[in-house]
Structure formats: C-alpha cells, structure tokens
Amino acid sequence: MDAKDWQNQVVDLLYWRDLQRTGVVFGASLFVLLALNACSIVSVLSYVSLALLSVTISFRIYKGILQAVQKSEDGHPFKVYLDHDIAIPAETVHKYADRTLEHTNAAVKELRRLFLVEDLVDSLKFAVLMWILTYVGAMFNGLTLLIAAHIAAFSWPVIYEKHQTQIDHYYGLVNNQIKDVVKKVQTKIFGEKPKPKAE
Numbered sequence: 001m002d003a004k005d006w007q008n009q010v011v012d013l014l015y016w017r018d019l020q021r022t023g024v025v026f027g028a029s030l031f032v033l034l035a036l037n038a039c040s041i042v043s044v045l046s047y048v049s050l051a052l053l054s055v056t057i058s059f060r061i062y063k064g065i066l067q068a069v070q071k072s073e074d075g076h077p078f079k080v081y082l083d084h085d086i087a088i089p090a091e092t093v094h095k096y097a098d099r100t101l102e103h104t105n106a107a108v109k110e111l112r113r114l115f116l117v118e119d120l121v122d123s124l125k126f127a128v129l130m131w132i133l134t135y136v137g138a139m140f141n142g143l144t145l146l147i148a149a150h151i152a153a154f155s156w157p158v159i160y161e162k163h164q165t166q167i168d169h170y171y172g173l174v175n176n177q178i179k180d181v182v183k184k185v186q187t188k189i190f191g192e193k194p195k196p197k198a199e
Helices: 003-014 019-038 041-070 079-083 090-115 120-139 142-162 164-190
Strands: none
Touching (some): 003 142, 019 041
C-alpha cells in the first residue's frame, strides 16, 4: 500500500465515509487517550493487552471445543492472520525516514531563523504565540490537548463539509481583522506608513 492509499484511507476515516469503521477507530483511540489521561501508559498497555488476550484466548478455546464436539478439521481459527505477512518493507522505512529527516531539518532551520531574529516581525509573532501557549499550558496538559485535537480531527472535517460557505465567510472576516491589526502594530513599531490603495 503506497502513501496515496494511506492518505485516502485517512480522509475516508475523518469524513466518516464508512460509519462502522470510523466509529470503531474513533471510539478505540479516544478510549485509549482517556485511559492514558487517568492511568500510566504501562497500566493502559497492560490492561489493553489483557483485554485483547482474554478475547483471543476465549475464542481459541471456544473454537477448539466446537471442533472437538463436531469432530471437524477446521484448524486454528486465527490461521489466516498468522499466515499473513506483516513485515514492513525496508523501502517503506527508508522513504518515511527520509521524509521525517526533511521535515526535521526544515523545522530546525525555521526555529534557527526565528530565535536568531532573521525577521523581527516573524520572531515577534512567534514570541506572541509562545506567550499564548504559556496560558494554554497552564490550563491544560498535553494529553488533554491531544484528546481535544483528536475529537476535532474527527468532527471538524464533517462540520466544514456541511457548512463550508458560512465558515469560509466568517474565516475571511476574521482573517481581514487580524491583517488590519498586524498592519497597525507594524506601523506603530516600525513607523511604516500604510501603502496607499491603488485606484
């Protein structure tokens, strides 16, 4: 399966194209995140593993008893999955490692640019963002933000798809207001005169 197929599957999940599949993925992942919020990662992994093992062992014993009673030769109930090749190809690992390295290098260069004040306005914007994040961090921990982002990822695409026109309209209004504020701040800090509008 190539990257395009993975992207299509993720889009199908986020847009709830298959309700049952998306429901299972969303519910299971949200349950794990909420469990991590309440317990340690070791406890969560142990409980999830025990639950999974309870299901598979019970099913294996049930099938074994059923085969003994019916005197059938069905074999191992999980044989299809045991025979399935789950090895990750080396090419896939190299491709994603290279991609990760590219993103890491780009992030490091951008951070260097911001911290060493190559562009004063961009560094000030970054400082304001970090200042806002100090308040966000004081109110929420990282896992709570991750849970909120998870819920938003599964709800926002559907909401946006249904109300795209109204959302785009209000986003445009807010974006224009922010641009006006940034221009006013730049004028106050750097003494730049606003450019006259072309007639």
